[in-house]
Structures are given as C-alpha cells and as structure tokens.
Amino acid sequence: TGSSLDVPVSIECLGRLLNLFGEPLDGAPPPGGQTYRKILAKPRPLHEARAATEALETGIKVIDLLCPFVKGGKTGLFGGAGVGKTVLIMEFMHAVAKLYKGVSVFAGVGERIREGHELWREMQDAGVMPHALMIFGQMDESPGVRFRVGLTALTYAEYMRDTMGKEVLFLMDNAYRFVQAGSEISGLLGRMPATMGYQPTLMTEVAELEDRIMSTAIGDITSVQAVYVPADDMTGTAVSAILNHLDTRVILSRAQASKGIYPAVDPLESSSKLMDRHLLGDRHYTIAERVREHLSRYRELEDIITMLGIEELSPNDRSIVLRARKLQRYLTQPFFVVAGHTGIPGVSVPLTDTLYDCEAFLRGEFDELPEDQ
Numbered sequence: 292t293g294s295s296l297d298v299p300v301s302i303e304c305l306g307r308l309l310n311l312f313g314e315p316l317d318g319a320p321p322p323g324g325q326t327y328r329k330i331l332a333k334p335r336p337l338h339e340a341r342a343a344t345e346a347l348e349t350g351i352k353v354i355d356l357l358c359p360f361v362k363g364g365k366t367g368l369f370g371g372a373g374v375g376k377t378v379l380i381m382e383f384m385h386a387v388a389k390l391y392k393g394v395s396v397f398a399g400v401g402e403r404i405r406e407g408h409e410l411w412r413e414m415q416d417a418g419v420m421p422h423a424l425m426i427f428g429q430m431d432e433s434p435g436v437r438f439r440v441g442l443t444a445l446t447y448a449e450y451m452r453d454t455m456g457k458e459v460l461f462l463m464d465n466a467y468r469f470v471q472a473g474s475e476i477s478g479l480l481g482r483m484p485a486t487m488g489y490q491p492t493l494m495t496e497v498a499e500l501e502d503r504i505m506s507t508a509i510g511d512i513t514s515v516q517a518v519y520v521p522a523d524d525m526t527g528t529a530v531s532a533i534l535n536h537l538d539t540r541v542i543l544s545r546a547q548a549s550k551g552i553y554p555a556v557d558p559l560e561s562s563s564k565l566m567d568r569h570l571l572g573d574r575h576y577t578i579a580e581r582v583r584e585h586l587s588r589y590r591e592l593e594d595i596i597t598m599l600g601i602e603e604l605s606p607n608d609r610s611i612v613l614r615a616r617k618l619q620r621y622l623t624q625p626f627f628v629v630a631g632h633t634g635i636p637g638v639s640v641p642l643t644d645t646l647y648d649c650e651a652f653l654r655g656e657f658d659e660l661p662e663d664q
Contacts, residue, residue, distance in 0.1 A: 298443055299325035300450040305394060308411055308425045311440045316427060317411075328450060330442040334503045341506045343538060346565055347513055349386045350639030351379075353554060353622040354541065356649065357579055358561040359571070361538040362458075363506030365514045367466070369525065369534075370543030374555050376517040377406060379541075380462050381413060381628040383515050386639065388422040393458030394451050395419070398444030399427040401437040401468025417628050424451075430468070434479070437472035445503055452510040459512045461504060467519040469500065470529040487528045494532055501536040539563040552623050558586050575642075578649050582618055585653070589615035610655070616662055618652050 298313035303322035310316050347362040348355055360366050368376045384395045399407045407427050414420045424447055428440030441463055448461040463469075470493065477490030485491040504514045518533055523545060534540065544557035568576045588611050592604065601609060627637030651657060 295329050295331045296439070296443075297327040297329045298446055300328050300447060301325045302454065304424050304447060306421045306423070308427065310426070311428050311432075311436050311443050313443070328446050330439060330446045332446070332449075332503070335505055335507055339507045341508060341511075343506060343511075344565075344570060346571070348390065348642050349383060350390060350641070351382065351386070351554065352624055352640050352645045353556045353558060355640075355642045356575075356582065356622070356645050357558050357566075358539050358541055358556070358563040359565045360513065360515075361563065361565055363511035363513055364538035364564075365501065365504055365516070365536055366539040366541060367533060367537045368515065368517045368541045368543060369520050369530065370518075370555070371520050371523040371545060374543040374545055374548045375553060376519075376543060377402075377410065377464055378626060378629055379543075379554055380464055380515060380517055381410060381417075382626045382637075383460065384414065384423060384462060385417055385419050385627050385637075387458060387460040387513075388419045390639070391458040393422070393460060394455065395423040395460040395462060396444050396448040396451065397423060397425045398441045398461070398463045399425065399429055400441050400463060400465055401428070401430050401432075401472060402464055404429045404431055406464075413628055413631075416631065434472040434475035437468060438476055441466075441469050441500055442503075445500065448512050449503070452507070452512050456510045459510060461512050461514040463514070463516040465519050466516040466533050467521075467529055470497065470532070489528050493529065497532045497536065501533075539565070552619060554623070554626075556622075558583060558622065559590065575646060578646055578653070581653050582649055585611055585615040585618060588612070589619075610658070613658065614652055614655070617657060617660070618649065620662055621648065621652065 301322055301324045303324055307315060307322060308317040315321055341363065343361045343364040345362040346359040349360060354360065368379055370376050387393045387395055407429050411425060414423060426440055426444040428436040445461065448459050451459045473496045474490045477492065482491055504512050506512055518530060520530055521527055540562055542557045542560040543555045547557060548555035565571060592608060592612055601612060604612065624638050624640065625633060625635040630637050
C-alpha cells in the first residue's frame with residue numbers, strides 16, 4: 292500500500308487473542324467498531340509526559356518491600372531459563388485486574404507457543420482474560436513478525452490509555468527475543484555485526500520501543516518486561532541495553548529457585564529508583580534497608596556456617612542469621628495463577644502488613660517461632 296502497517300483498535304479487543312496485524316488467533320470473529328492506528332508512531336511530546344514517582348502496590352511481599360514497582364514506570368524481570376519470569380508476569384496481570392480494576396496488554400514476543408497457549412488458558416481460568424488483550428508473535432514466526440509484534444501491542448496499550456484513562460499494564464515476554472529478532476533481520480540485510488555479534492542498531496531499536504512506554508495526564512502505562520539472560524550473565528550487551536531504560540530491576544536467582552524459595556527474587560541484587568527515603572517514607576525505607584542488611588550478613592556467613600556450624604558464631608551474628616532465615620521464608624508466598632498446580636490458594640499481602648511483620652521480625656518478636664511455621 293505504500294504506507295506503514297496499521298492495526299484495527301477498539302474497546303472490543305479486550306478479552307481477545309490477536310496477531311501482529313490485529314487478526315484473531317482465538318477462533319472468534321474479528322472485533323468490530325474499529326478505527327486504525329499505525330504501529331510505527333512517534334512517542335508523545337515530552338511536555339505531555341508525566342514523571343513517575345508513585346509506587347504501584349502488587350500484593351507480592353518481596354517486591355513491594357525491596358524493589359517497589361513505579362506506577363507508570365518500566366520494570367524488568369531478569370533471569371535465566373526456568374526461574375519463574377512468566378509466572379510472575381501472570382501474577383502481575385492478576386494483581387492489576389483485581390487491585391486496580393485496570394487492563395493488561397500482553398505481548399508474546401518470540402516465546403514458545405506452548406507457553407503462550409498455557410498462559411492464555413490460565414488467564415481464562417483465573418478470570419483475568421476479560422480485562423486483558425493478548426498479542427502473539429511466537430518463536431515459530433518470521434523475525435519480521437517477532438521484531439514488530441511488540442510495537443503492535445504497544446499501539447493497543449496507547450489506545451487503552453488514551454480512550455479508557457485506566458491503569459494500563461503493558462507486559463512483554465520476552466524483551467530479549469525482540470533483540471534477537473532484530474539481530475536476525477540485521478544479518479539478513481547484510482549489516483556488519485557490532486559488539487558481541489549483535490546488530491549495530493541495537494540501542495536505537497530498544498529505545499524505539501521503550502521510549503513509547505510513557506504516562507500522560509490522561510492515564511498511565513506501567514510496563515513489566517521479562518528479559519531472558521543468556522548464561523545468567525547480567526553484563527551481556529543486550530541485557531545492558533534494556534537495563535538502561537528501566538526504573539525497577541527484579542533479578543530472579545537460580546540459587547533462590549534451587550532452595551525452593553519462590554518467587555525466586557534475589558533481594559540483594561534487585562533494586563528500584565523508588566528506594567529513596569523521600570519517596571517511600573522513613574519507615575518503609577528503614578525497614579527495607581534493615582531487612583537487606585540481615586540477608587546480606589547471612590549470605591556473608593553462609594560459608595562459615597557450612598564449614599563450622601552455626602554454634603561457632605557470636606550470639607549477635609547467630610540471632611541475625613536466624614532472623615534472616617525466617618525473613619527469607621516470610622518473603623515467599625503462594626500465587627493465584629498457579630494455585631491449580633500447587634494446591635495452595637494464592638495470597639495477596641497489603642504493604643502495611645508486610646512492613647508491620649518485618650518490623651516485628653527485626654525486633655525479635657518471632658524469635659521463638661520455628662522456621663517452617
């Protein structure tokens with residue numbers, strides 16, 4: 292046609308499963324009442340953007356306490372294969388639908404079709420699908436589709452923000468596959484590879500996507516992106532390119548997952564730009580820092596405990612270790628979206644409860660309780 296790709300957008304898209312072109316993948320007729328929007332668009336003017344300074348409570352203890360999400364900001368979930376990125380993303384969709392009555396737009400970029408199908412079915416079972424829209428361009432598609440499907444999903448998210456004025460959660464699984472698709476296209480165009488074999492246009496391509504995720508006076512787009520970390524190496528070129536755009540980084544650790552601690556968030560590596568006394572308030576900031584200190588000291592002493600036993604520690608260190616172990620277990624919780632698999636009903640914990648409990652742990656009020664309790 293000589294013009295760039297445009298997709299049909301309407302409120303009727305909610306609850307649907309669509310592809311890059313806005314065509315249905317769920318076997319139902321196309322949504323009606325449509326207007327068209329181009330997927331290649333410039334970000335909103337800078338003067339319309341609104342700074343993100345407010346926390347978005349998720350009901351997940353470890354995240355609300357140690358690496359709070361920024362309302363209208365960007366969050367990355369970093370981890371290798373199989374540490375629980377997709378499950379966490381599903382739980383956020385559940386939280387936004389239930390806590391904020393908001394809508395979610397999910398971009399499935401280059402992931403396995405099996406995971407996409409499972410996610411779709413589990414969203415239906417959890418009752419979240421009426422408030423969500425899913426756009427899929429999975430691993431079996433051409434690199435062109437995987438490269439642009441994120442922009443299609445973002446176009447729908449912008450439409451929801453501008454017309455509904457609701458809290459919009461934009462989820463992407465997986466941002467690394469977007470980079471990979473760009474690398475394949477770069478190779479097909481015959482460009483010379485740059486750093487570590489990635490495309491020379493890597494920074495521009497990531498920015499083209501990330502800079503459009505913005506909040507205006509009309510509504511917020513809060514973004515959560517899963518980022519696959521090749522070989523668990525956080526210093527990789529692609530990972531660094533995405534990291535630079537984020538407000539919150541949630542690092543999922545294989546060591547935590549292997550201990551059976553879920554969500555497997557690494558409390559010492561994860562961070563948020565909201566971790567500031569002026570933004571969070573004195574009480575939250577102080578509790579979070581003290582919890583981190585306890586967990587950090589426990590990590591330092593782990594080798595000594597393994598070799599010599601906990602009895603060899605000083606009384607002060609011993610009480611810190613025992614409290615840190617209890618805190619580590621306290622910061623786990625069962626999720627709604629996997630209740631069918633685990634048989635344990637999901638739980639959402641208000642931040643006030645988390646702060647009150649952690650304060651009590653640090654004061655030693657629960658020192659008598661055994662860990663498994």
